[in-house]
Amino acid sequence: EVQLVESGGGLVQPGGSLRLSCAASGFTFSSYWMSWVRQAPGKGLEWVANIKQDGSEKYYVDSVKGRFTISRDNAKNSLYLQMNSLRAEDTAVYYCARDDWVWATIDYWGQGTLVTVSS
């Protein structure tokens, strides 16, 4: 069974930093692209970033470019999102998700971790 478990969320002040982690199990982590998707309170889903199997390619939504960095450790079956220069509009539940590029879809999601940016 595919499992994705996020951690690292919390309350942070504007301009601060936070690092999210995602522990993957139940599939061969090193064989899949992985994504982060966020959802602001009461709002819709927004794709944030993704990373290739070996970490050699990374893509970001324009609103986080230069502030967020996605990375992975295949030896630890883990995905990360380093978030710097956080803004109030980054407040959201952040989901770790698995990409399936055979069908260009996101097929499995974690339960999410809440990030609140507020003073």
Added chain:
Amino acid sequence: QSALTQPRSVSGSPGQSVTISCTGTSSDVGGYNYVSWYQQHPGKAPKLMIYDVSKRPSGVPDRFSGSKSGNTASLTISGLQAEDEADYYCCSYAGSYSYVFGTGTKVTVL
């Protein structure tokens, strides 16, 4: 990277059919046959219901079907059931290994 446009809400009685539209551009929905649909119950993670415009993952009831014409994709739920009440989001490949989601539609079972 603008969000795809969905109706804010749709509703139907048990047993009826409802259809949710998802309108994008030639850079996303119209440019690729890679549209997915997700169901999200309150406080839960999204669940994949349709991928590749019209394919259903294992375990998804055949009451759910998808289609696409031009820049607009659609999700139809036939034989509406109480447990189908949820938020639904479309998602399209948007080039350069990126995705764009729809604005979301709340389905209410009357």
